[in-house]
């Protein structure tokens with residue numbers, strides 16, 4: 140069948156388009172009332188020009204123009220507007236207030252059945268720094284969500300300065316720092332802890348960085364963050380910026396809707412101070428995001444501070460129409476080999492698991508406080524990332540393979556196994572000889588992403604043959620040179636006469652959550668805290 144629209148794109152018919160127009164008009168009117176002027180930028184940008192400010196990774200579409208220049212379809216509007224202001228306006232003389240309503244196209248990893256094209260409604264305040272500017276941007280976000288007619292929204296703040304100060308004080312620089320930030324951006328707090336263990340830093344510094352990224356809550360959590368920073372003599376400037384945000388929220392009457400979470404650093408690496416996300420009940424991805432990005436215009440030769448945010452019109456539309464009810468916490472519980480221990484840990488933290496232990500053919504088990512959905516371990520990340528469950532449990536391997544946006548909170552310490560590269564004992568050396576001849580190694584696996592990452596790390600080209608079980612057969616019958624697979628007791632390898640050539644990674648069960656729910660629903664953090672306190676968990 141010939142698709143009606145390109146995959147990931149859709150038409151919007153008049154009835155819906157009218158609704159979107161109505162929402163857009165309300166938000167635009169709100170921006171205009173605060174002196175923001177409209178601006179438009181091209182659909183395409185010169186990749187090289189955008190990369191002056193930040194790494195461009197988030198764009199699935201790029202092309203060459205007739206002059207051989209590499210162009211990208213814009214994946215955000217902040218950078219194009221920063222470029223426009225730096226090259227065409229005079230933000231260093233007086234603040235420039237700009238607004239936009241325009242489509243962008245997103246990366247495939249956030250695709251998951253959603254449209255790749257999103258219309259963003261946003262503002263940029265360029266040429267003004269300090270408390271006044273931060274408050275203007277934050278309160279305008281709150282005001283525009285109200286103006287759109289959305290109820291129950293929340294804003295969650297973080298501050299990039301806090302993470303930077305902690306990393307400075309801990310002495311984490313260079314590649315180690317890049318790696319730490321990568322873990323934080325991927326919301327892999329478990330992986331972060333494991334990586335911190337490998338660094339030659341003091342126990343105190345390691346604990347401070349780890350704990351800081353887990354600070355969340357209302358204004359009272361600022362004291363916790365301050366104490367952590369002071370314990371390693373780190374600069375606390377970012378705390379004042381967050382305090383200003385909380386003070387403004389109190390004055391403007393939205394303090395109940397404001398909280399902080401220091402793992403919110405936003406996905407771009409150009410933010411320099413206060414950062415924030417807005418969430419709406421019923422949505423599984425942030426509705427809006429923004430923050431301060433003071434260094435960006437300097438990349439085009441203009442030294443001007445800047446801050447802004449963008450709201451997803453598609454998100455607003457979905458949230459306004461969503462039917463939201465208070466429901467029990469929904470947990471994705473893996474069936475299979477992780478099931479029994481998962482049920483045990485849930486019981487240990489006080490949940491009623493009597494029916495869950497013997498579910499029969501029921502896939503959902505309801506108690507007063509929780510709803511368990513029973514899923515394949517490898518499907519748990521998809522259920523959680525799309526909001527089908529609030530949080531869940533699965534092995535580290537399933538999280539890597541799914542590669543979805545979830546927050547990894549606790550290493551539960553069970554379901555431990557190793558991922559290894561193995562080959563037939565009698566064919567020792569054959570894979571290396573084949574590699575020398577072909578320039579690539581053939582590997583059978585159920586875990587293509589883990590395998591690719593391993594071969595990227597060791598710098599060898601690999602042809603991956605994805606199987607769904609009995610992987611060990613691959614090299615035995617000549618389908619592949621080697622396998623990458625799980626080994627626990629070693630029995631399967633031994634009985635099939637395979638020997639381990641290298642270790643790929645250690646694996647155990649992890650507790651993880653939807654990135655929006657974890658920031659809006661205190662029950663998830665509370666559950667994470669209890670799970671982390673159990674013996675065996677880390």
Ligand SMILES: Nc1ncnc2c1ncn2[C@@H]1O[C@H](COP(=O)(O)OP(=O)(O)OP(=O)(O)O)[C@@H](O)[C@H]1O
Pocket residue numbers: 474475476477515516517518533534535536537554555556625626627628646647648
């Ligand atoms: N010996 C083992 N074999 C398989 N998985 C193990 C083993 N030890 C621990 N695990 C962990 O248990 C998880 C679930 O394994 P299980 O065998 O239940 O499911 P699966 O059949 O491998 O995968 P799925 O049904 O989700 O496709 C694995 O992803 C891994 O993290």
Ligand SMILES: O=P(O)(O)OC[C@H]1O[C@H](OP(=O)(O)OP(=O)(O)O)[C@H](O)[C@@H]1O
Pocket residue numbers: 585607608609610611624625626627628629630631632
């Ligand atoms: O070291 P061992 O204790 O022998 O465990 C390792 C085996 O367990 C897993 O298979 P699983 O039972 O999940 O079946 P699969 O081959 O269908 O994935 C894995 O793929 C190995 O085959």
